[in-house]
Amino acid sequence: MSQGETQIESDELLTGHLYDGIQEYDNPLPGWWTMLFLLTIIYSVLYLIYFHSGKVDRSMIDSYDLAVADNLRVQFAEIGQLNPDRETILTYIDDPKWSMVGKAVYQMHCTSCHGANGEGKIGPNLTDNLWKNVKVVEDIAKVVSEGAAGNAMPSWKTRLHPNEIVLVASYVASLRGTLPAGTGKIIPGEVPIPHWGEPPATEQAPADAVGSQESK
Ligand code: HEC
Numbered sequence: 001m002s003q004g005e006t007q008i009e010s011d012e013l014l015t016g017h018l019y020d021g022i023q024e025y026d027n028p029l030p031g032w033w034t035m036l037f038l039l040t041i042i043y044s045v046l047y048l049i050y051f052h053s054g055k056v057d058r059s060m061i062d063s064y065d066l067a068v069a070d071n072l073r074v075q076f077a078e079i080g081q082l083n084p085d086r087e088t089i090l091t092y093i094d095d096p097k098w099s100m101v102g103k104a105v106y107q108m109h110c111t112s113c114h115g116a117n118g119e120g121k122i123g124p125n126l127t128d129n130l131w132k133n134v135k136v137v138e139d140i141a142k143v144v145s146e147g148a149a150g151n152a153m154p155s156w157k158t159r160l161h162p163n164e165i166v167l168v169a170s171y172v173a174s175l176r177g178t179l180p181a182g183t184g185k186i187i188p189g190e191v192p193i194p195h196w197g198e199p200p201a202t203e204q205a206p207a208d209a210v211g212s213q214e215s216k
Pocket of ligand 1: 105106110112114122123126131132134140143144148149152153154156168169172190
């Protein structure tokens with residue numbers, strides 16, 4: 001309810017809003033405020049064009065990725081380019097320094113599907129003797145690189161440095177036999193395979209004798 005003494009004479013100055021006896025002046029927003037507001041809109045458009053126009057290395061994420069890649073190159077200069085072969089993968093299982101890199105890669109990219117300790121979640125358990133796409137230890141690097149089951153297991157070759165793939169393969173190989181709590185996620189098609197240290201089955205027989213069975 002409005003009080004007579006506070007009543008504004010000219011109705012044109014008022015918005016006509018009345019709440020609990022409080023009336024509202026129809027004051028325009030200050031010019032500086034409106035300008036600032038418009039400037040933020042203009043700035044956002046320029047920002048969008050500048051940082052998201054497809055040019056590499058302008059956004060913070062891009063420069064972070066580039067910095068990480070640079071740093072990796074510096075670090076990996078020490079070991080050169082690793083080959084994803086059996087000997088290399090087995091070598092880096094026990095390496096005190098580089099096995100930590102494999103572990104870090106695993107923790108960053110793989111735990112969501114394979115569990116913090118390889119016990120298996122969406123993806124299969126990686127700590128037992130049962131494997132599906134892996135017959136010999138170098139197949140781990142192959143699966144990580146190429147993916148499996150129509151990308152249910154994603155391909156990492158464009159997202160990880162080749163050395164990271166080798167090192168994470170070593171880390172996965174090292175999980176075998178650890179059988180952490182929660183182990184049990186088994187996928188159809190898994191079969192027991194010989195231990196990593198043992199020579200792969202294909203080396204025990206002439207290549208042509210096993211070729212037909214192995215070609216699938
Ligand atoms: C989006 C979920 C997902 C992520 C992330 C993922 N995986 Fe997988 N992974 C799977 C699935 C699902 C399979 C089973 C594929 C199949 O059925 O053939 C699998 C299979 C595998 C296999 C083969 C297991 C076998 O028995 O043949 C290995 C090795 C593996 N993943 C390692 C990794 C590594 C290392 C990473 C991280 C770089 C990773 N995975 C990230 C889902 C994932």
